[in-house]
Amino acid sequence: MSAHLLSVDSLSRDYVDHLFDVARRMEPIAQRQKITRVLEGAVLGNLFFEASTRTRMSFHSAFSRLGGSVCDTTGFTFSSMAKGESLYDTSRVISGYVDAIVMRHPDLGSVAEFAAATHVPVINGGDGPGEHPSQALLDLYTINKEFERLDKKLAGAHLLLTGDLKYGRTVHSLLKLLSLYSPMQITLVSPPGLEMPSDLIDRAENAGHRVQQRDTLQADFSDVDVVYATRIQKERFTQEMVEGFSLSSDFSVDRAFLDQRCSPHTIAMHPLPRDSRPGANDLNVDLNGDPRLAIFRQTDNGIPVRMAIFATLMGVDEIFDRDLREV
Ligand code: CP
Structure with a gap:
């Protein structure tokens, strides 16, 4: 170190x-x-x-x-x-x-x-x-504490990372950090063009993780333990990308998504800030007050x-x- x-x-x-x-x-x-x-x-x-x-x-x-x-x-x-x-x-x-x-x-x-x-x-x-290494450390610390509360283990867990995986520095650091730990299943869901860099996926696979990539949240995620959503980092887009981009509601992490596609014990995390402007779907405010929403326990940590x-x-x-x- x-x-x-x-x-x-x-x-x-x-x-x-x-x-x-x-x-x-x-x-x-x-x-x-x-x-x-x-x-x-x-x-x-x-x-x-x-x-x-x-x-x-x-x-x-x-x-x-x-x-x-x-x-x-x-x-x-x-x-x-x-x-x-x-x-x-x-x-x-x-x-x-x-x-x-x-x-x-x-x-x-x-x-x-x-x-x-x-x-x-x-x-x-x-x-x-x-x-953003300190964010990844507090994210993993939070996952460990949430798993302790839910009597779950990190080894063999299923984590879903979604949103802007290309420009989101928190998910880059988190995926690297997870590569220090026992094999788990990692699902990456991003809009086209905002996929996780391939070198980071290779590294996670080389560490023994099973990594899957998808382009929609409209699927069965009932075995997912953690949904980690991220904001679309439009400040890093070129003007051409900004003009051509609109985020489909397919990427919305909201109450309906957790209720219908996940399990009652799936926790929702986000490094924050979440984008609360119209048309942003990263993490819906309809989850406020829901015990599965771990974002403020995450900031406290x-x-x-x-x-x-x-x-x-x-x-x-x-x-x-x-x-x-x-x-
Ligand atoms: N998570 C995070 O980095 O938040 P800020 O941009 O507010 O520091």
């Missing part, structure tokens, strides 16, 4: 198991039942050059709950990159100000380029259509998992719970 978290490629099964153990122990701190100051005096640079609600705020919250403080910058307008400063110079300068960096950037590979110029740990908060990421990257994973204070 490198000092950075740039891609799931750098993660081992042992590291992920340890991270999830640390995240479990972080939960009382994440919920402010207990307080630690283990990162007191440390500063996080939270650099978001692309829109975000969850990743930006949950990393900020996670670092604060460990006792650290946070410097934020959002968008290019208020950064000197707007004056032509390079990623290299920006990275080298900021690494003199902070002890860790989370960065989101619209360009594939940009966060790795940034990390190459700094000596402090860098976490990839999303690099264009590339990866983002805090302890991101706290655990900081703890492991900054070397306090063995000591953070030595001097906990009760609230």
